[in-house]
Each structure stands twice: as C-alpha cells, then as structure tokens.
Amino acid sequence: IVLTQSPGTLSLSPGERATLSCRASQSVSSGYLAWYQQKPGQAPRLLIYGESTRATGIPDRFSGSGSGTDFTLTISRLEPEDFAVYHCHQYGSSLTFGGGTKVEIK
C-alpha cells in the first residue's frame, strides 16, 4: 500500500489549525493507520494509532480521523513545539510510511 501525504509543506502561524492528509492506494485494513511526529535530529514519536486513538501523553489538540483510503491528522491550535515533520504509517498490510508533511512557521 502506497501512502501519499499532502501537502508537502504547510506554512502556518502559532494558534492556527493544521490539517494534514494521508491517502492510501488501497483500503487500509481495520483502520491500521498511525501518525508520528519527528523533530530535527530526533526519532519519530507516536501520536495517533488505530486512526484516531491518541498515544499516551499526547495532548488533545491532536486528533486523527478517516477511514478506508483517506485519513487526516488535525492539530486544532498550533503550539510552538508542534512545528515538525509528520508521517503517516499503515501497519495492516506490509508496513509502509508516507513521505511526510513538514509543518513550518509562517
């Protein structure tokens, strides 16, 4: 399954809402879709799994939605620490990752 993330780069200001898209080339089994945040020089951090379940310690401004082939990560109000690269990941059929979306400060 190929995952395509859009946009490649999102330029926003702190306090704004961020909407990131992840589209799969075929249906993702049982909603096995996760989102990760990665900051420069750091390993990825799990944010969301099972389409919409927040991982431990993840603030509720992060939310995941979608089904089938179209998924969305929403950050309701961007905090300064949220500017990073976000990766989607499907783990239902031969694991794959999307190409990433960079959220940068406008």
Add this chain to the structure above:
Amino acid sequence: EVQLVESGGGLIQPGGSLRLSCEVSGFTFSKYAMNWVRQAPGKGLEWVSGISDSGGSTYSADSVKGRFTISRDNSKSILFLQMNSLRVDDTALYYCAKNQLSVVTAPIDIWGQGTMVTVSS
C-alpha cells in the same frame, strides 16, 4: 525507563556486509514484535524488516528481500539486522523500533535513536 540502543553502523563499500544490533531494556523484550526502519538523509521513513515476538515470523520490504535478515535473541534482549550485498541506496539512519503488540501488524510505539549506515566507495 524503556531504552533501545542501536549499534553496528559505519562506512562500508558497496557489496559489503554489516550486522546491526539493538539492545533493549525497560520492558519484556520477548513479548513484543520488533522492526527496523530506515531514513535516508533528508528523506522519509522506510520500513525495512519486522519480526514477531517469538521470532517465528519475519517480514521484509521488497527493497531488501534476499539481502537483509532480521533476527532476535530473546534471552539477551537483542534485535539484529544482518545486511549483505549492500548498495549505495541503503545509506540511511537505521532505527530499531518496538511494536505495541506481539505481532508485526501493530503500531510502532517506541524508537531508538538510530545507527548510521553509509555505503560508499
């Protein structure tokens, strides 16, 4: 504290071999599936290989199938990746990554800091 510490990376010529290791602590290693995920400089993440909790089931991406072998030693809490016939496009930071469950079809919840592999003549 959960820790995954990778080692074994370095500079290697095309066609060469390397063996990566990942020593884990802070959780019961034998209960969880594990993976190797790589990231080429400035690029996205690419899943490489996964192994079930017992080691009885292994999976690999097409790009490394037949060249890379994942294995584990549950008695020592160590994950391995044997990499043969290395190519320039295998150059990447290799992450050791723990799954939430005993099977590979589960989210990755913990990542190591990675070990860099550079394939160049």
